[in-house]
Amino acid sequence: MEGVGVTSLLVALARAAESRRPDRLFVDPYAAEFAAAVPEVREPPMEEGARRSALADYLAVRTRFFDDSLVEAACAGCGQIVQLGAGLDTRGFRLNWPAGTRLFEIDQPEVLTFKDSVLRRCAAQPRCERRTVPADLDSDWITPLRDAGFDPDQPTGWAAEGILYYLSPETNDRVMRTVADAAAMGSRLVVEHVTRHVTRSETMSRVRADLASRAAEWRSFVDEPMTWLRWYGWHVRLFTPNELLAASGRRLLAENGGPPNGWLAVCER
Numbered sequence: 001m002e003g004v005g006v007t008s009l010l011v012a013l014a015r016a017a018e019s020r021r022p023d024r025l026f027v028d029p030y031a032a033e034f035a036a037a038v039p040e041v042r043e044p045p046m047e048e049g050a051r052r053s054a055l056a057d058y059l060a061v062r063t064r065f066f067d068d069s070l071v072e073a074a075c076a077g078c079g080q081i082v083q084l085g086a087g088l089d090t091r092g093f094r095l096n097w098p099a100g101t102r103l104f105e106i107d108q109p110e111v112l113t114f115k116d117s118v119l120r121r122c123a124a125q126p127r128c129e130r131r132t133v134p135a136d137l138d139s140d141w142i143t144p145l146r147d148a149g150f151d152p153d154q155p156t157g158w159a160a161e162g163i164l165y166y167l168s169p170e171t172n173d174r175v176m177r178t179v180a181d182a183a184a185m186g187s188r189l190v191v192e193h194v195t196r197h198v199t200r201s202e203t204m205s206r207v208r209a210d211l212a213s214r215a216a217e218w219r220s221f222v223d224e225p226m227t228w229l230r231w232y233g234w235h236v237r238l239f240t241p242n243e244l245l246a247a248s249g250r251r252l253l254a255e256n257g258g259p260p261n262g263w264l265a266v267c268e269r
């Protein structure tokens with residue numbers, strides 16, 4: 001795996017570490033298998049001590065936030081879940097989905113091929129009707145999604161976790177427009193992004209430089225999430241990373257008293 005696809009392995013490394021903690025927020029038994037399959041991929045250099053732990057903690061609370069919000073969406077009537085840039089996430093195998101839930105995973109072909117090869121070796125059994133959709137979010141992804149069985153007339157839970165900042169601002173807007181056009185009444189969108197304030201964080205600058213050296217630079221920021229998401233027709237509940245970290249009793253990200261470095265949202269229509 002090369003380029004931005006490698007970032008899916010970095011998230012898997014963090015999920016494997018979280019799964020080993022006695023106070024873990026989730027168990028992802030496949031994360032360690034993905035990491036073991038490509039042992040040469042290592043985590044970006046994060047500072048030792050408090051800051052390193054806070055970033056690892058953030059990936060854990062983010063995972064749990066998406067887990068809970070997507071299962072809630074499914075229980076509220078979203079019979080389809082679409083993960084944009086699904087990477088090595090294993091929600092289709094880990095979570096208790098209502099009967100009949102269809103889960104679509106969109107990502108680059110090489111990421112999905114690697115993922116399925118490891119899952120097959122583990123004899124992993126999906127707990128929903130899972131369909132993979134190899135597609136590029138920079139181009140037409142809605143046609144392959146529809147070809148895979150997605151029905152735009154049915155309410156859908158959409159997930160954009162750890163993906164939008166790897167896309168250009170123009171692609172962010174195109175993706176959001178496409179999602180809005182394909183989201184029937186009753187749909188939900190669970191989404192995460194960063195703000196420009198993240199560029200002031202020393203730790204994050206180092207992480208971003210490491211990602212850029214792996215051809216996975218962060219290319220976009222959204223500083224006004226409420227305005228942005230409402231523009232696409234969503235009712236928005238916003239959260240900051242530190243609100244979620246505090247609620248889980250984990251270490252906070254250092255923001256030096258400034259505005260938050262990022263945001264998460266659960267949107268409804």
Ligand SMILES: C[S@@+](CC[C@H](N)C(=O)[O-])C[C@H]1O[C@@H](n2cnc3c(N)ncnc32)[C@H](O)[C@@H]1O
Pocket residue numbers: 004005006007008011084085086087088089106107108111135136137138160161162163166167
């Ligand atoms: C940081 S990972 C996050 C994966 C997953 N959402 C998670 O949290 O485990 C980002 C993923 O986005 C995918 N990605 C990035 N740009 C993409 C694009 N233009 N089209 C499809 N997938 C893309 C990468 O291949 C990678 O798997």
